[in-house]
Amino acid sequence: MQTAVIGDEHSDVPIILPTEAIELDVFRRAHQQDTFWCGLLLGGCGGQLATKLYVDRQCHFQHNPLPNGAPNTCRRPSVGESSADHLYVKSAMSRSLLEYGRAARFAFPPPIGSLVDVDLEDGLSLRIHMDAAVRPDWERQGAVILGPGVVPDPDVLAGCPYVYRVRCDSDGANRRVWIGTQSLARPTEWVPFSECTWTDEGLLTPAASRIMRDRSEAGSRPAAAGPSAGRGALPESVVTFVRGLEAAQRTGTVDHVRRLCNGSSSFLDGLSSTARAEAERALTEAKAWLATHEEYQRRIFKDLEAAVRERRAWDVRSGIQQAASLTRRGASAEEHRILAAARAYLREHDYADQSPAQAAVRRQLHYKPAPAASRSKSKKPNRAKESAARARALLERLDRESDLLADDELAQLVEELTRAANIAGPNLRGPERKRVASWGRKARQRRPARTAATQPRARTKPPAAGKPESPARVKLDPLAAAVKTILQKAAATGTTLTWAQIRAQLPPGLPALERSQQTSVLIQVDRSRAGTAPLLSALVTGADHDMHPAYPRIAAAAGRPQPRGNLEAVAQWAVEVSRFQRA
Structure with missing residues (x-):
């Protein structure tokens, strides 16, 4: 091993042993009065170490034999130069705080070497993640500093001006600590810890100071200075x-x-x-x-x-x-x-710990017995497997495209799915069979509603004079009101919905919502709102959560500028969705 601590097994003073024999001689003279230990804060056993000199390979620390002469069986998780980086970071931060007349309490939560907690006297706190063993908690009170290999959550990085990073590089027989400032718009800028300062808000790097100054100046500029205001x-x-x-x-x-x-x-x-x-x-x-x-x-x-x-x-x-x-x-x-x-x-x-009786019950529930013909030495088993694969492909397509399919297309696909599932037999698992049955019910629920909607109904009362009643209007009004309520709830949480999710939330008793009516319903929804309000129709997406193909047509009907091409349509739609995120 290359790292140890000086003093005793509880020490937090790290030391690195040189790998070359000539350097080890210098090291021994410099540390004649010191003892070296497999420190507990390194994840070690607490035993004392000796330096081992080699001329044909790397010099290193080794454990002293146990009192009974048996070899030491320490299993320290890491023994290279970086294994003591958490202690070097603590040492560098302590020196930096001391220069500004501040003190702090340090702790090293498990797993050892992964975390450094810093509590300052004035109530500020930091958590340093030296590796990715523990996921950062961005809601936790206090600042977060990320070590090498720890990738910040993009949503967090998008929502804050910068994130601090830390790394250690070898500098002779020592480790030099660097602090980085990472932001979306700039590459990470690294400086030695000695160049950082401390303010009432905590640690401050030169790059962070510039970022905050630039943001402050941008906020104080006239609106015409920004690209969004420079329409002229x-x-x-x-x-x-x-x-x-x-x-x-x-x-x-x-x-x-x-x-x-x-x-x-x-x-x-x-x-x-x-x-x-x-x-x-x-x-x-x-x-x-x-x-x-x-x-x-x-x-x-x-x-x-x-x-x-x-x-x-x-x-x-x-x-x-x-x-x-x-x-x-x-x-x-x-x-x-x-x-x-x-x-x-x-x-x-999930099934590994089941008893034989539980496994038997699960098989009985999830699988149907195969027909006798399928157990014969014919080609039917291959056909069953092919049908199972076809059924799975149809299930994925229905999950992905159901809100874009007309009722007759949906019924045709479900009928094909049912045939494939029947042929597949036990090659389909229980959850898959439940999904097949669910699609069968959905197709049957649509069919009678569609038939009723297309049959003519006798008038019991003539329309008022001069105001002829529009059957389409009468049919869409309650649907538009219900869809508007559903989308307003989605807007309150900043989420998007597919047509399948909207259908599932429609109150019972309403006319069936045909695919051909979707665009008309959304136009009616947005026309009922104030002219400057965000378009609720922007919250309706395709099955892949992307812009719905009908959005440009709906936006134009609601008075929005007609986009020139798909690229501008996507940009316009992204702006509209973000208005709900900020609300």
Whole structure:
């Protein structure tokens, strides 16, 4: 091992042993009066260490033999130079605080080496995450400092001006501590801890001071200085594009930022130099934000894959929901594979502790006995497997596209799904069969409602003179009122909804909401609101949580500027959604 502490097993004074023999001689002379220990704050056993000199390999510390002569069996988790970095950070922070006449109390919660808690005398507190073993709690009172390899949550990074980082580099026989300032719009700027200052609000780096000063100056400038206010100087399309990028970052919609960035080349080509410079500035900030999000997503899936590989059920269970939510914003085939492996592992783990009797009951509930023909030596088992695969594909399509399908298309797909499920037999699991049955019920519920809606009804009372009654209006009014109420609730929480989710919340007794009526209903909803109010229709998305294809038409009917092309439509829509996030 290369690291130890000086004094006794409880010491927090770290020391690194040189690896070269000539350097070790100098080290021994400098520390003639010191003793070295496998410190408890290093995760060690507390035993005393000796220096071991080699000329043909690296010099290192080694444990002294036990009193009975037996070899020491210490299993310290880490023995390299970085294993004492938490102690070097504590030492550097103590010196820095001392220069400003301040004192603090330090603690090292488990797992040892991962966390450093700092409580200052004036009530301020910090938590330093040296690694990713413990997830940062951003709601916790006090500042958070992140070590190497700890990726900040993108939503947190988007919502604050900067995040502090910490790292240690070798400097001879010592470790030098650096503090970094990371923000969305700038690369991380690193300075030695000795260049940081302390204020009433806590630690302050030169970069953080500049960021706060720039924000203060930006807030005091006249509105015309900003791109969104410079309508006279910039084309409306550039203002919409820049606002869309900023809005998509505020709401954390990664796919929208990515689409705006990827589709920007042709958009930039037709701009003047001034307008292009403003658009490129916004693109640079958006790409930095996007890189942070993508790194965060890679980290989440990497950790989930490691948890599955190492069969850590608790970590898999805690990470799978976060990974699944990220796939709804877009994920690679490899990430989908990791997620599927995690789900399969949890299914296996959940049944691992079952008694034989419980397993028998589960099999009886989840599986139907295979027909005798399928147990014969024919090709029917292969057909059953193919049908099971087809049924699963249909289930995924229905989950993804049901709100975009007309009733007759939905009925046709459900009928095909039912046939495939019947042929699949025991190749479909119990939960899958429940989903098949659920889609069958949904298709049957739509069919009679649609038939009733299309049948003519006798009039019992003629319309008032001069005001002919519109059957379509009578039919849409209650639907529009119900949809408006549902969307207002979603607006209060800043969430979006698919048409399938809206249908599920409609009160009973209303006419069936046909696919062909969706756009008309949303136009009626937004026309009933004040002209400057955000469009509730912006909260209705496709199955992939992206902009609904009908949104530009609805926005135009509500009096919004007609977007020129899909890129401007996405930017305009992102701005509209962000208005609910700020409300």
